Amino acid sequence: MYNDKTLICKDCGSEFEFTASEQEFYAEKGFTNEPQRCKSCRIARKNSNGNNRGERELFDATCADCGKTCKVPFQPRNDRPVYCSDCFANRR
Template identity: 70%
Template sequence: MADKTITCKDCGSEFVFTEREQEFYKEKGFDNEPQRCADCRKKRKQQRNNNNRGFRR
């Protein structure tokens, strides 16, 4: 396995999906490669967390 360069589907920047990250994904049973860079994944997670706060009882 070699490092892969992937284009983020949100911001369009390129990021490297390292060999080590690929091994981690495989160990966890993830079938798909990441589609977003680390910054966009972080922003998306924050948005989901903020949206979910309003629905807690």
């Protein structure tokens, strides 16, 4: 049903194979577009710093249960308790 296709990477311009099994996988997942990048460019793009996953800002807080200082990925508010990772896990 599917045949191997040769595609051109939009980043580096090299040719790469879009195999029949990859096409079948894309179809099973409901993907309608063919891949635009070769495997090495996909990996480089995923690992690059420009992937909108920048460093998270961490805020200092004091755990409401044990009183230990900790860092949290959100701005603590005075009207809500903040828990360290250990106390948070114990409350679940």
